[in-house]
Amino acid sequence: AQTVTQSQPEMSVQEAETVTLSCTYDTSESNYYLFWYKQPPSRQMILVIRQEAYKQQNATENRFSVNFQKAAKSFSLKISDSQLGDTAMYFCAFLRLPFFSGNTGKLIFGQGTTLQVKP
Amino acid sequence: DAGVIQSPRHEVTEMGQEVTLRCKPISGHNSLFWYRQTMMRGLELLIYFNNNVPIDDSGMPEDRFSAKMPNASFSTLKIQPSEPRDSAVYFCASRIQGNTEAFFGQGTRLTVV
Numbered sequence: 686a687q688t689v690t691q692s693q694p695e696m697s698v699q700e701a702e703t704v705t706l707s708c709t710y711d712t713s714e715s716n717y718y719l720f721w722y723k724q725p726p727s728r729q730m731i732l733v734i735r736q737e738a739y740k741q742q743n744a745t746e747n748r749f750s751v752n753f754q755k756a757a758k759s760f761s762l763k764i765s766d767s768q769l770g771d772t773a774m775y776f777c778a779f780l781r782l783p784f785f786s787g788n789t790g791k792l793i794f795g796q797g798t799t800l801q802v803k804p
Numbered sequence: 805d806a807g808v809i810q811s812p813r814h815e816v817t818e819m820g821q822e823v824t825l826r827c828k829p830i831s832g833h834n835s836l837f838w839y840r841q842t843m844m845r846g847l848e849l850l851i852y853f854n855n856n857v858p859i860d861d862s863g864m865p866e867d868r869f870s871a872k873m874p875n876a877s878f879s880t881l882k883i884q885p886s887e888p889r890d891s892a893v894y895f896c897a898s899r900i901q902g903n904t905e906a907f908f909g910q911g912t913r914l915t916v917v
Contacts (some may be wrong), residue, residue: 718904728893730908767884776847780904790859791837792906794847 687712689779698767699772705752705796706762706804708777715739718780719753720722720792725773736760751793753786767802774799810896810909817916822884825912828877829898838871838881838907839895848893853879882915886916 698704710719721733736744736753740785743751748768752761764771776796817900818825821832838850851861855872864871868887873879883890893913899906 712832728911728913732897732905735904739820782904788833791849793849796846 687714687779687781689777689793690796691775691777691798693798695784695801697762697801698802700769703763703765704747704767704780704800706764706775706777706800708760708762708795710758710760710777710795711780712758712779714781714782716734716782718782719751720780721749721751721762722776722778722794723771723773723803724776724797725770730776730798734762764800769802769804772800772802808896808907808909810894810900810912812912813910815912815914817886817914819887819916820885821916822882823886823890823914823916825881825894825896825914827878827879827881827885827896827909828894830907831877833898833900833907834876834905835899836873836879837897839881839897841893841911842891842897850881850894877913883914886914888916891915 690709715737719736723731723733723792734744734746734749736751748765750763774797776797779793811826814905821893834855836853839847841847850863852859853873867875869883873880893911895908895911897906897908
């Protein structure tokens with residue numbers, strides 16, 4: 686079974702600074718996706734960034750980037766130039782591939798990290 | 805598209821009452837998920853539908869919980885009878901089968917008193 690662990694329940698960062706959120710996962714699979722979702726106080730789950738396991742290049746989306754270390758099963762999220770609107774809970778998630786009858790394609794989430802950006 | 809629509813956004817009910825949560829997935833999406841979020845257990849998958857058929861309900865906590873998807877545009881999650889420990893935020897998510905990105909509704913915050 687796959688598990689996702691986020692060891693930092695809470696973090697804070699000053700506006701305009703850089704912060705890194707940690708995520709580790711456990712799987713015996715070689716083909717999968719990893720995601721970071723953001724959940725602001727509005728409760729809406731918003732996809733921030735995704736990484737395909739077979740791609741060595743780290744994904745980037747504007748101020749958000751990941752450090753994907755497949756051998757170490759580590760998937761951290763770096764937020765550059767932090768903004769007040771980045772204040773939210775962040776979830777790391779795992780999706781096993783490919784989809785077939787024995788794999789329903791369910792997202793497995795970590796416990797989340799609450800990030801507060803301070804002015 | 806309006807995204808995944810859940811109703812109600814908030815529900816307060818008394819212990820023992822029946823509760824029905826509703827979800828309208830994004831048009832064209834044929835996979836639908838129900839998740840429950842609590843402080844203690846985080847986000848847990850309750851049940852997953854594919855083309856309106858329940859595929860994996862191993863996360864449904866007990867017989868008090870049931871879910872249906874009578875058509876491609878509507879799903880319900882029912883709790884009968886409800887208990888205080890069912891208090892949580894319930895999310896519905898949908899995606900196109902075979903795609904990796906799931907889209908979430910805004911959730912229903914259920915409080916059972």
